[in-house]
Amino acid sequence: MAKPVVYVLNGPNLNLLGLREPEIYGSDTLDDIAGMLEDRARELGLDIEMRQSNHEGHLVDWLHEAQAEEAKAVLLNAAAYTHTSIAILDAIKAIRTPVIEVHLSDPMTRESFRHVSYVGMGAVAEVKGLGARSYLVALEKAAEL
Numbered sequence: 001m002a003k004p005v006v007y008v009l010n011g012p013n014l015n016l017l018g019l020r021e022p023e024i025y026g027s028d029t030l031d032d033i034a035g036m037l038e039d040r041a042r043e044l045g046l047d048i049e050m051r052q053s054n055h056e057g058h059l060v061d062w063l064h065e066a067q068a069e070e071a072k073a074v075l076l077n078a079a080a081y082t083h084t085s086i087a088i089l090d091a092i093k094a095i096r097t098p099v100i101e102v103h104l105s106d107p108m109t110r111e112s113f114r115h116v117s118y119v120g121m122g123a124v125a126e127v128k129g130l131g132a133r134s135y136l137v138a139l140e141k142a143a144e145l
């Protein structure tokens with residue numbers, strides 16, 4: 001039998017992790033994070049579908065796809081779109097697949113424009129501020145859903 005799939009969707013500028021403001025986001029690349037998630041997913045009996053895009057509409061399409069593919073959950077680091085995108089909030093609300101909000105940093109301790117989270121208005125849970133480990137903790141939460 002196929003293992004349950006967890007989609008891990010990553011928004012703009014996260015392709016530059018490792019190089020991008022390492023004092024805030026750490027030195028792990030997105031590929032490093034994918035590797036950690038795959039190892040943990042294997043232990044949890046899950047499959048991972050990891051994606052990244054700098055384009056808002058791709059994230060909307062992939063949220064729809066997660067439901068169409070009957071994914072167990074979506075881990076979503078929408079990056080800056082977290083704080084701006086009603087389209088992504090509507091997509092989260094449009095699907096039944098549970099979405100867990102993920103951030104490497106803790107946006108609440110940063111600039112005030114990061115304090116609003118449209119993603120958070122639709123997500124079932126959030127994990128933030130733990131660096132790359134935020135993704136692992138979120139995956140463990142997804143496994144319990």
Ligand code: DQA
Nearest residue numbers: 077079080103104105107114
């Ligand atoms: C981020 C936090 C966002 O505020 C920011 O725009 C990002 C990354 C994080 O993972 O800490 O691009 O989502």
